Amino acid sequence: MATTNVTTKSKQELIEKISQPEVISGSEILLRSLLLEGVDCVFGYPGGAVLYIYDAMHGNPDFNHLLTRHEQGAIHAADGYARASGKVGVCIATSGPGATNLVTGIATAYMDSVPMVVITGNVISSLIGTDAFQEADITGITMPITKHSYLVRDVNDLPRIIHEAFHIANTGRKGPVLIDIPKDVSAAKTLFKPVTEVNIRGYNPTVNPNKLQVDKMNKAIKEAKKPLILAGGGVVYSGAHEELLEFALKTEIPITTTLLGLGGFPSGNDLWIGMPGMHGTYTANMAIQNSDLLICIGARFDDRVTGKLSGFAPHAKIVHIDIDHDEIGKNVQTDIPIVGDVKTVLQVANQTAARAEQADEWRREISAMKKAHPFKYIDSDTELKPQWVIEMLYQTTNGDAIVTTDVGQHQMWAAQYYKFNKPRSWVTSGGLGTMGFGFPSAIGAQMANPDRLVISINGDGGMQMCAQELAICAINNIPVKVVIINNQVLGMVRQWQELIHENRFSHIDLAGSPDFVKLSEAYGVRGFRADNKADARKVWEEAMNHPGPAVVEFVVRRDENVYPMVAQGSTIDQMIMGDAE
Ligand SMILES: Cc1ncc(C[n+]2csc(CCOP(=O)(O)OP(=O)(O)O)c2C)c(N)n1
Numbered sequence: 001m002a003t004t005n006v007t008t009k010s011k012q013e014l015i016e017k018i019s020q021p022e023v024i025s026g027s028e029i030l031l032r033s034l035l036l037e038g039v040d041c042v043f044g045y046p047g048g049a050v051l052y053i054y055d056a057m058h059g060n061p062d063f064n065h066l067l068t069r070h071e072q073g074a075i076h077a078a079d080g081y082a083r084a085s086g087k088v089g090v091c092i093a094t095s096g097p098g099a100t101n102l103v104t105g106i107a108t109a110y111m112d113s114v115p116m117v118v119i120t121g122n123v124i125s126s127l128i129g130t131d132a133f134q135e136a137d138i139t140g141i142t143m144p145i146t147k148h149s150y151l152v153r154d155v156n157d158l159p160r161i162i163h164e165a166f167h168i169a170n171t172g173r174k175g176p177v178l179i180d181i182p183k184d185v186s187a188a189k190t191l192f193k194p195v196t197e198v199n200i201r202g203y204n205p206t207v208n209p210n211k212l213q214v215d216k217m218n219k220a221i222k223e224a225k226k227p228l229i230l231a232g233g234g235v236v237y238s239g240a241h242e243e244l245l246e247f248a249l250k251t252e253i254p255i256t257t258t259l260l261g262l263g264g265f266p267s268g269n270d271l272w273i274g275m276p277g278m279h280g281t282y283t284a285n286m287a288i289q290n291s292d293l294l295i296c297i298g299a300r301f302d303d304r305v306t307g308k309l310s311g312f313a314p315h316a317k318i319v320h321i322d323i324d325h326d327e328i329g330k331n332v333q334t335d336i337p338i339v340g341d342v343k344t345v346l347q348v349a350n351q352t353a354a355r356a357e358q359a360d361e362w363r364r365e366i367s368a369m370k371k372a373h374p375f376k377y378i379d380s381d382t383e384l385k386p387q388w389v390i391e392m393l394y395q396t397t398n399g400d401a402i403v404t405t406d407v408g409q410h411q412m413w414a415a416q417y418y419k420f421n422k423p424r425s426w427v428t429s430g431g432l433g434t435m436g437f438g439f440p441s442a443i444g445a446q447m448a449n450p451d452r453l454v455i456s457i458n459g460d461g462g463m464q465m466c467a468q469e470l471a472i473c474a475i476n477n478i479p480v481k482v483v484i485i486n487n488q489v490l491g492m493v494r495q496w497q498e499l500i501h502e503n504r505f506s507h508i509d510l511a512g513s514p515d516f517v518k519l520s521e522a523y524g525v526r527g528f529r530a531d532n533k534a535d536a537r538k539v540w541e542e543a544m545n546h547p548g549p550a551v552v553e554f555v556v557r558r559d560e561n562v563y564p565m566v567a568q569g570s571t572i573d574q575m576i577m578g579d580a581e
């Protein structure tokens with residue numbers, strides 16, 4: 001695999017070498033600064049405005065750049081790298097179309113609070129604003145979907161800007177930061193001295209909570225008869241999984257984790273009741289609707305979680321812990337707001353948190369519900385069922401893989417039937433719901449975790465949105481196992497058309513899809529296919545034993561639906577349960 005195999009000692013030597021003051025170009029400054037930020041892998045695509053930057057990479061053995069086949073592949077790979085590692089993901093693209101090809105990926109990262117530094121070239125400074133060849137106002141275009149952005153005017157600002165960008169991306173509520181570098185700035189030379197301090201006026205995220213608010217929460221827990229924890233992606237991003245487990249064990253409060261929170265709490269623990277929301281568990285949704293104290297930790301009350309807002313958690317006092325004060329009260333009125341870093345807040349809370357002593361009946365009720373209403377599907381001996389495939393993937397990997405998904409039914413089945421026990425093992429586009437994300441994000445996740453098994457679960461539709469990145473798996477021997485749940489249809493849209501639009505199926509048929517096995521092999525990647533259980537087990541084992549990348553297509557039943565389902569506009573206790581229930 002294309003990793004830089006450097007020892008700690010040689011890394012140290014490199015850092016010392018590139019930290020020496022020296023007159024170098026903006027491009028060289030960029031590469032050195034990225035290395036000094038600890039970046040070990042960058043995804044990108046060259047072009048006219050970044051020629052100097054790519055020239056600086058030429059013959060540079062210290063800088064690890066992967067050439068994707070589309071800028072969207074690069075940015076989703078950088079995103080997957082960040083989500084699966086906690087480090088800042090970095091990608092590079094040229095001006096104009098290169099930069100605009102990143103837009104979907106920037107929005108994807110922004111919606112899910114993923115730390116990224118996105119570098120674009122731009123036309124030379126004197127041409128900016130003249131509709132020059134391949135000019136696009138990328139800082140303007142991405143203003144609402146970046147945490148911050150820079151248009152670099154002077155090469156002397158570059159070291160500071162890069163250091164600030166990394167700081168902003170990976171502190172507070174994390175998110176993508178754009179650095180747009182005009183071509184003349186990347187060519188200009190100056191004396192480079194590394195910047196190691198940041199001082200950004202007005203940027204000072206609140207990390208430590210107000211202790212009085214934490215005390216209020218702990219008091220409310222003592223009084224609650226039906227307390228519930230709703231934990232989200234913030235738990236994973238702040239590395240608070242251990243603190244969350246301690247908090248849950250101390251208080252013995254049942255816990256539901258959102259789509260992005262999966263892995264933030266061990267699914268094997270008795271207190272865990274699954275994911276809430278549109279395709280969540282019966283137990284999680286009913287528990288929210290009946291709870292008298294809902295402690296929301298690092299989640300943002302997305303509409304896919306809340307359903308009809310006016311009927312959401314009608315009996316609950318709401319505690320909301322979030323690092324972003326703008327989230328408090330945005331969707332749901334909060335009784336006890338706690339602004340701070342989730343990890344720090346829970347550390348403080350754990351000092352005095354005690355067992356919710358009035359909640360025993362509630363615990364029994366929840367436990368009975370959990371037993372009575374697991375996810376269910378009607379299995380078949382003649383057709384391959386997608387839920388069965390995910391269960392098989394889970395069992396054969398002992399739940400130990402990093403799983404990335406695309407968007408659609410397969411994503412929901414993966415969330416329902418693959419069980420996670422570790423954070424940063426689950427990579428999915430929750431907020432934006434970006435088709436095309438699943439496969440390239442797995443490439444990034446694998447680059448960040450060369451020794452772990454990375455499985456990318458895709459639909460037959462979404463796989464065709466970034467399939468070109470099979471090339472970089474083949475050429476760099478990146479051993480991602482790509483699963484395609486082929487139901488021959490835009491399944492999630494089909495499901496809505498069936499259930500909400502009275503079977504008026506409109507433009508969902510994917511007839512004309514390529515032969516995925518042949519497509520893989522055309523790129524030099526091993527391809528497998530199965531349409532029954534015996535073959536499915538056999539080819540999956542073969543794919544797992546194959547040391548390089550592999551694509552496994554599971555041909556499944558076309559008309560399968562994801563259940564439970566809460567139709568848009570309903571409260572979350574109004575679940576369509578499906579025939580299996
Ligand atoms: C870029 C993009 N375009 C459109 C959609 C709307 N959409 C959501 S799910 C879906 C169907 C996905 O089909 P497929 O990839 O085959 O997955 P399946 O639902 O069949 O598992 C569509 C079109 C989207 N989420 N993202």
Ligand SMILES: [Mg+2]
Pocket residue numbers: 459460461485486487488489490491
């Ligand atoms: Mg499909």
